[in-house]
Amino acid sequence: MNFDTIKLTEDEFQLTTYKKMSIAVERGLGSWIWTSEGDKYLDLYGGHAVCGTGHSHPHVVSAIKDQAEKVLFYSNLVYSDIRGRVAEKLVSVAPEGLSKAFFCNSGTEANENAMRIARMATGREKIVSFSGGFHGRTADAISATFLGNYRQIGKPNVPGHVEVEFGNIESVLTIADSNTAAIIIEPIQSMAGVREASPDFFVTLRELCDERGIALIFDEVQTGVGRTGNWFFAGSELAGSVVPDIVTLAKSLGSGVPVGACLVSESASSYIKQNDLGTTFGGGMLAMAAVLATLEAIEDDDMVANAGAIEEHLREQIAGIPGVVAVHGKGCLLGIEFEQNCSDVHANLLSKKVITGTSSNPKVLRLLPPLCVKREEIDILIEGLTAI
Ligand SMILES: Cc1ncc(COP(=O)(O)O)c(C=O)c1O
Numbered sequence: 313m314n315f316d317t318i319k320l321t322e323d324e325f326q327l328t329t330y331k332k333m334s335i336a337v338e339r340g341l342g343s344w345i346w347t348s349e350g351d352k353y354l355d356l357y358g359g360h361a362v363c364g365t366g367h368s369h370p371h372v373v374s375a376i377k378d379q380a381e382k383v384l385f386y387s388n389l390v391y392s393d394i395r396g397r398v399a400e401k402l403v404s405v406a407p408e409g410l411s412k413a414f415f416c417n418s419g420t421e422a423n424e425n426a427m428r429i430a431r432m433a434t435g436r437e438k439i440v441s442f443s444g445g446f447h448g449r450t451a452d453a454i455s456a457t458f459l460g461n462y463r464q465i466g467k468p469n470v471p472g473h474v475e476v477e478f479g480n481i482e483s484v485l486t487i488a489d490s491n492t493a494a495i496i497i498e499p500i501q502s503m504a505g506v507r508e509a510s511p512d513f514f515v516t517l518r519e520l521c522d523e524r525g526i527a528l529i530f531d532e533v534q535t536g537v538g539r540t541g542n543w544f545f546a547g548s549e550l551a552g553s554v555v556p557d558i559v560t561l562a563k564s565l566g567s568g569v570p571v572g573a574c575l576v577s578e579s580a581s582s583y584i585k586q587n588d589l590g591t592t593f594g595g596g597m598l599a600m601a602a603v604l605a606t607l608e609a610i611e612d613d614d615m616v617a618n619a620g621a622i623e624e625h626l627r628e629q630i631a632g633i634p635g636v637v638a639v640h641g642k643g644c645l646l647g648i649e650f651e652q653n654c655s656d657v658h659a660n661l662l663s664k665k666v667i668t669g670t671s672s673n674p675k676v677l678r679l680l681p682p683l684c685v686k687r688e689e690i691d692i693l694i695e696g697l698t699a700i
Contacts, residue, residue, distance in 0.1 A: 315348050335353065340366075343689050345359075352665065354666045355667045358680045358681050362567070362568050364537055364539065364563070365567045365606050365613075366683075366684045367682070369684075371608060374605075375605030376601055378601070385598060387596070392595070392597055395597070398415075401604060405607065407546050409577050411576075414573065414574040414576060415572070416572040417572055419447075419560065419561075419572055421450065421562075423453040423560050426529045427453075428588075429576060429584060429589070430494035430529060432583045433579075433583040434492075434525060438474060438489075439455075440476055440488045441457070441476070445478065445504070446459050446501070454466030454469070455473040476488070488526055493526070494528070498534070498535075500642065503671055504673065511551060521557075527558060528554075529559075530546050531560050532546065532559050532561055538564075538610050539564065541642055559574070567602055568602075571602065618685075622687070623642060626639065629690065629691065630697070633694070633698060636648055636649070636650060643683075644679070644683050644685065648679065654676070654677045658677055661693070679693075
């Protein structure tokens with residue numbers, strides 16, 4: 313079917329909530345997608361940060377097919393071999409201390425559950441979060457999202473959410489008090505324009521949380537699962553080795569099969585009783601097969617190391633390109649900052665069949681490529697930028 317017909321049907325029968333590129337995707341492989349018109353695009357936006365293992369990684373595809381033929385789904389009313397193996401594998405690659413997993417379906421849901429766990433563990437209600445962080449669109453998560461007009465969209469907001477300044481520990485010290493259940497932080501603020509804080513900031517946050525009995529939550533929906541050149545931001549050098557009480561995951565966790573998770577410390581999880589948390593689809597077999605194969609593919613293809621090497625390569629190659637003032641971020645979560653608004657650069661690259669992302673900072677172009685992206689593919693971006 314041609315693009316115009318596909319577009320007409322979607323536009324007629326779907327709510328018009330998304331701003332879309334004028335392409336229809338038919339298939340994908342690695343860092344590439346093919347459209348209804350037979351055009352091939354380099355996807356440096358990774359299907360919206362989801363395709364960490366690349367599009368349709370053969371190992372993930374075959375695991376999903378095999379699982380589908382055995383059993384698609386049964387809920388947490390029963391035990392499942394694959395669910396147990398995924399939880400064990402996730403805990404084994406997570407920093408020490410995060411010893412229990414809870415499975416759900418999306419990033420926003422992982423954050424809702426993380427905040428609930430924190431409230432249950434502390435008996436408190438207040439949640440502190442950072443200007444510029446994005447945590448999702450359900451009630452509690454959007455109330456913790458002090459970015460653009462998200463809180464306005466989410467009215468009425470859940471009470472007890474308070475904003476502090478990202479990277480400014482003084483601001484946190486005055487607001488996060490003994491009534492605070494959790495501090496939730498997106499460790500690299502992707503949508504805000506790939507903003508970073510120093511490792512010292514995370515170390516002081518951890519100390520503050522320990523002193524005041526506050527749960528620390530890292531929203532690793534984007535930074536997790538290898539993206540920064542570390543399995544997780546938590547516990548890495550980027551965080552000054554800090555391990556939070558809860559890490560939330562989604563996006564690339566299932567290579568495109570919807571799945572989210574909370575990784576929880578032994579201590580925080582000890583407050584959770586039967587029926588405190590739950591969701592029908594959480595931990596379903598098809599999603600679990602996708603997660604296990606995703607983690608295996610990342611390991612087998614050495615993608616965590618590749619993400620770090622790709623950052624290095626991009627930083628080297630981009631030096632000297634006119635108009636570029638800085639590169640922010642880590643691994644395969646990068647923000648290229650331009651002197652001026654970069655919406656033309658984004659459009660120009662798209663016309664050259666290179667997909668990149670924008671951000672809420674009009675000067676920052678975002679890259680969220682698959683963790684298996686190759687140096688030669690980054691060079692195509694560099695050529696594109698040079699020719700603009
Ligand atoms: C850091 C972060 N947290 C949470 C979310 C919400 O995830 P989801 O769209 O799966 O609900 C997103 C989505 O963009 C995100 O980037």
